[in-house]
Amino acid sequence: MKDNQLEQILIQLTDHETRLKRLEGGASHAVAPRVATGGKQKTLREIIKGRKFKNGQEQIAVIVGYHEVMLNQPIQKDQIKEEWTRAKITNKFSAEFVARAKDTLIRVHPDDTCDLTQTGEEFLDRFLSNEPADATSK
Numbered sequence: 001m002k003d004n005q006l007e008q009i010l011i012q013l014t015d016h017e018t019r020l021k022r023l024e025g026g027a028s029h030a031v032a033p034r035v036a037t038g039g040k041q042k043t044l045r046e047i048i049k050g051r052k053f054k055n056g057q058e059q060i061a062v063i064v065g066y067h068e069v070m071l072n073q074p075i076q077k078d079q080i081k082e083e084w085t086r087a088k089i090t091n092k093f094s095a096e097f098v099a100r101a102k103d104t105l106i107r108v109h110p111d112d113t114c115d116l117t118q119t120g121e122e123f124l125d126r127f128l129s130n131e132p133a134d135a136t137s138k
Helices: 002-026 025-029 044-048 058-071 077-086 094-101 118-129
Strands: 106-108 113-116
Touching: 025 094, 044 058, 044 077, 058 077, 058 106, 058 113, 058 118, 077 094, 077 113, 094 106, 113 118
Parallel strands: none
Antiparallel strands: 106 113
């Protein structure tokens, strides 16, 4: 075999391995509905509007999950407060919410990117599938 063919095979194997890990490790992602209306994707503010949360940790999980699942780009830990404000979440932001959600609903990697844990993915799936039927504003 030529070196070029070997490189192509290795690239393809790496791609397959990445996709397998994503499917095996995050089966919830495959079922998570992509919230869209009329071809346009909903904003975080539209998704959480009128929704009740038990605590700030759940709100943090929705922010992190929105970035991970809907936008396909992880959020940086220091951007969470900015997203909280932009989404106009009613409660006042506290860094304690992030600390409490860490390792239960979200993971904070050494480079400060955040993603959902498996429990966080399950919470987000329930949250999105339980979206209010009357999503239009009045």
